[in-house]
Amino acid sequence: MRRKKGTLLPLETSILQCGIDLAVRGAPFFHGFMIAKEIRDREDAKLLTAHGTLYKALDRLQTSGLLESDWEDPLVAAQEGRPRRRFYHVTAAGEAALVRSLDAVPAQASQRQIPGMAAL
Amino acid sequence: MRRKKGTLLPLETSILQCGIDLAVRGAPFFHGFMIAKEIRDREDAKLLTAHGTLYKALDRLQTSGLLESDWEDPLVAAQEGRPRRRFYHVTAAGEAALVRSLDAVPAQASQRQIPGMAAL
DNA sequence: TGACAAAGGGCAGATATCTTCCTATTCTTT
DNA sequence: AAAGAATAGGAAGATATCTGCCCTTTGTCA
Numbered sequence: 305m306r307r308k309k310g311t312l313l314p315l316e317t318s319i320l321q322c323g324i325d326l327a328v329r330g331a332p333f334f335h336g337f338m339i340a341k342e343i344r345d346r347e348d349a350k351l352l353t354a355h356g357t358l359y360k361a362l363d364r365l366q367t368s369g370l371l372e373s374d375w376e377d378p379l380v381a382a383q384e385g386r387p388r389r390r391f392y393h394v395t396a397a398g399e400a401a402l403v404r405s406l407d408a409v410p411a412q413a414s415q416r417q418i419p420g421m422a423a424l
Numbered sequence: 425m426r427r428k429k430g431t432l433l434p435l436e437t438s439i440l441q442c443g444i445d446l447a448v449r450g451a452p453f454f455h456g457f458m459i460a461k462e463i464r465d466r467e468d469a470k471l472l473t474a475h476g477t478l479y480k481a482l483d484r485l486q487t488s489g490l491l492e493s494d495w496e497d498p499l500v501a502a503q504e505g506r507p508r509r510r511f512y513h514v515t516a517a518g519e520a521a522l523v524r525s526l527d528a529v530p531a532q533a534s535q536r537q538i539p540g541m542a543a544l
Numbered sequence: 545t546g547a548c549a550a551a552g553g554g555c556a557g558a559t560a561t562c563t564t565c566c567t568a569t570t571c572t573t574t
Numbered sequence: 575a576a577a578g579a580a581t582a583g584g585a586a587g588a589t590a591t592c593t594g595c596c597c598t599t600t601g602t603c604a
């Protein structure tokens with residue numbers, strides 16, 4: 305949907321957030337499938353229906369330098385009897401972009417908060 | 425469906441037949457996906473709807489010694505950017521079993537041959 | 545403000561193998 | 575012949591990534 309340059313889409317924000325959360329919890333890398341589960345388990349569930357959507361978002365983030373990736377050693381994947389994974393990590397630019405994006409939309413955050421309060 | 429010992433199911437016959445045909449045509453190995461296409465392109469199309477069915481049949485044939493398999497080098501698969509394959513080949517026992525099975529149901533064979541001739 | 549173009553989202557499917565669960569069929573035994 | 579056991583088949587989904595097509599939405603420019 306053609307965004308303003310330097311802006312993040314909700315799905316992209318979620319990916320970066322998840323990536324940083326996982327890093328904090330001691331997992332320095334994540335792969336697409338892992339993120340897909342993570343996002344589906346969170347409240348962001350509606351952001352992700354098809355897998356193609358996620359992998360496309362990962363590609364975009366990598367192209368714009370907010371993520372970097374390395375392929376898993378194929379021997380390890382083979383030993384564990386599954387397709388090999390692609391490991392991503394959030395770059396410094398990615399962290400910065402996330403902070404910027406969270407700062408930039410305080411209006412949306414408070415708009416969501418009001419109905420939330422009312423529900424209590 | 426519980427078969428008489430030493431009997432082959434139609435799908436199993438097709439697999440062995442395909443394997444031997446491919447070997448004659450210069451492809452000494454085949455993998456599940458390849459056979460799936462081969463079978464779907466042939467008149468045996470109705471023998472194979474779900475992939476699980478095929479992989480189970482391959483397992484049975486291997487367990488009974490009619491097929492043998494080796495895993496593809498994971499590095500090759502990785503380089504070509506796809507999941508690794510499992511390469512099967514028909515054993516001598518497999519060829520023998522196929523011949524036996526084709527002999528055992530000559531009625532079906534001739535029934536198929538007559539329409540084939542008529543088509544010419 | 546209206547129109548166009550660019551980009552994102554969903555659906556579908558390719559690639560490859562395997563597992564689990566349930567149903568249907570057939571074989572064998574009594 | 576009927577009952578029970580064993581097994582095959584189908585559907586679905588797990589595992590993991592990626593591509594192409596089409597539709598929709600939105601940003602930007604005139």
